[in-house]
Amino acid sequence: VIIKINHRKILAGIAEVIGAKEHLIAFTVALDKLDKIGREGVIKEMLKNGISEAAVEKASPLLAVSESNKDALQLLKDFLKDSEVGTKGIEELEFISSTINGLGLKATQLAIDITLARGLNYYTGAIFEVAAPPAVAMGSIGGGGRYDDLTGIFGLKNLSGVGISFGLDRIYLVLEELGLFPKAVEQSVQVLFINFGTEEALAALKLVGLLRSKGIKTDLYPTSAKIQKQMKHANNRNIPYVILLGEQELESKSFVVKDMEKGDQITYSWSDIDSFATLL
Numbered sequence: 105v106i107i108k109i110n111h112r113k114i115l116a117g118i119a120e121v122i123g124a125k126e127h128l129i130a131f132t133v134a135l136d137k138l139d140k141i142g143r144e145g146v147i148k149e150m151l152k153n154g155i156s157e158a159a160v161e162k163a164s165p166l167l168a169v170s171e172s173n174k175d176a177l178q179l180l181k182d183f184l185k186d187s188e189v190g191t192k193g194i195e196e197l198e199f200i201s202s203t204i205n206g207l208g209l210k211a212t213q214l215a216i217d218i219t220l221a222r223g224l225n226y227y228t229g230a231i232f233e234v235a236a237p238p239a240v241a242m243g244s245i246g247g248g249g250r251y252d253d254l255t256g257i258f259g260l261k262n263l264s265g266v267g268i269s270f271g272l273d274r275i276y277l278v279l280e281e282l283g284l285f286p287k288a289v290e291q292s293v294q295v296l297f298i299n300f301g302t303e304e305a306l307a308a309l310k311l312v313g314l315l316r317s318k319g320i321k322t323d324l325y326p327t328s329a330k331i332q333k334q335m336k337h338a339n340n341r342n343i344p345y346v347i348l349l350g351e352q353e354l355e356s357k358s359f360v361v362k363d364m365e366k367g368d369q370i371t372y373s374w375s376d377i378d379s380f381a382t383l384l
Contacts, residue, residue, distance in 0.1 A: 105212045105245070106235040110220040111197045112227045112249070114180060117190015118166065121183060122159040129225050131155060135167075136221035139243065143167045169218055176216050200230055228252040234270075236278045245278060246270040273326075280340055292321060294384055296343045298334050299325040300350045308349045311359065311377060318381050338364060345384075 115135070119128045130153035134146050141149070146167060150160050166183065169176055177194065184190030197216065204214055212234075222231040229250030236242040248268030255263045279285055295315060297308040308324050315322040325334045338346050348360040357374045372380050 105237060107212055107214050107232055108217040108220050108235055108244075109197065109200065109214060109230060109232045110217055110222075111193040111230050112222075113189050113193025113229070114184065114197065114218065115193075115221060117184045117187035117193055118163060120187050120189065122162040124155045124159040124163075127153065127155045127159075131163075132221040132225065135219055138167065138219050166218055176218050180218055196229065222247060222249055226251050226254050230266075232268075236274070237282070240278050240281050242274055242278055242281075244271070245274045280337065283340070285341070293323045293341060293343050294320055295322040295345045295347060296334075296338050296341075297322070297324040297347045297349060298331060299328045300348075301328045304349050304351065304354050307354055308347070308359075311347070311349070311374065314377055315381060320381060320384050 112132075115132050116125075116128055119125050119131045124131050131150065134149040134153065134155075137149065138146050143164075147160050147164070151157065166179075169179060177198065180190075180194055184194060201214060201216065217233075220231060220233060222233070227249040229252065231249035232247065233244040234246035236245050246268060248266065250264065250266045252264045253262060254265065255261075297305075297312060299305050299308070305324060305328070312322045312324050325337065335346065344364055346362045346364055348362065349358075353359050358371055359374065359377075360369055360371050361380055362369045370380075
């Protein structure tokens with residue numbers, strides 16, 4: 105994975121230099137969306153939120169700098185040479201970067217990303233995001249940063265901290281995509297219901313409950329993604345049986361069981377679910 109890092113003082117310095125100090129929150133919120141809406145989208149949102157064209161134009165060179173740019177820090181030093189807060193942010197970021205590089209990273213790499221903003225405005229120092237490996241088309245899987253005196257709003261003054269949160273569902277999808285699930289959990293589910301939509305899923309959940317009550321490890325795919333993707337999920341997890349309960353089955357109060365190893369399919373009525381359960 106890649107740990108992207110930046111500093112809120114650097115962002116404050118950029119806002120100061122471009123003449124948008126009073127629009128710091130709007131600036132960082134828009135900048136934080138760069139990987140989602142692109143450069144033009146960010147510029148449009150900044151203008152919409154009261155940041156002048158001159159300020160946006162002055163900041164535009166920074167929007168094109170990627171985290172792989174080895175000269176990013178030097179670019180920032182030149183850009184923020186007249187900003188005290190920005191220069192302080194660069195010093196603190198350099199300290200973090202050099203310290204981590206000195207300790208050595210074995211399972212990840214550190215990348216300075218000067219467009220990383222983190223939308224929450226209570227961050228006051230270093231901010232970071234954990235990005236999935238380049239081979240997986242996924243956004244960040246974790247993120248956080250330093251905050252000074254956030255606890256003050258709860259009556260606990262002068263206490264600094266660092267927080268981080270992880271996206272469990274995203275980490276799960278990354279592990280699945282890379283085939284990193286340990287063998288011990290590959291058959292944790294015996295039966296998977298394919299998700300065809302809201303109505304079908306509600307009906308499927310009733311049957312999921314019945315099978316679970318009989319001690320059968322049963323699950324429903326969380327979203328109505330493409331059937332091919334759901335089937336691939338079942339194969340990757342070595343789930344032996346997949347149940348299809350679509351629009352036709354909903355009308356006839358039936359379900360189709362597919363044996364993933366043999367490829368055979370058998371149709372049962374909802375009232376006959378015990379017959380299927382005895383096979384497991």
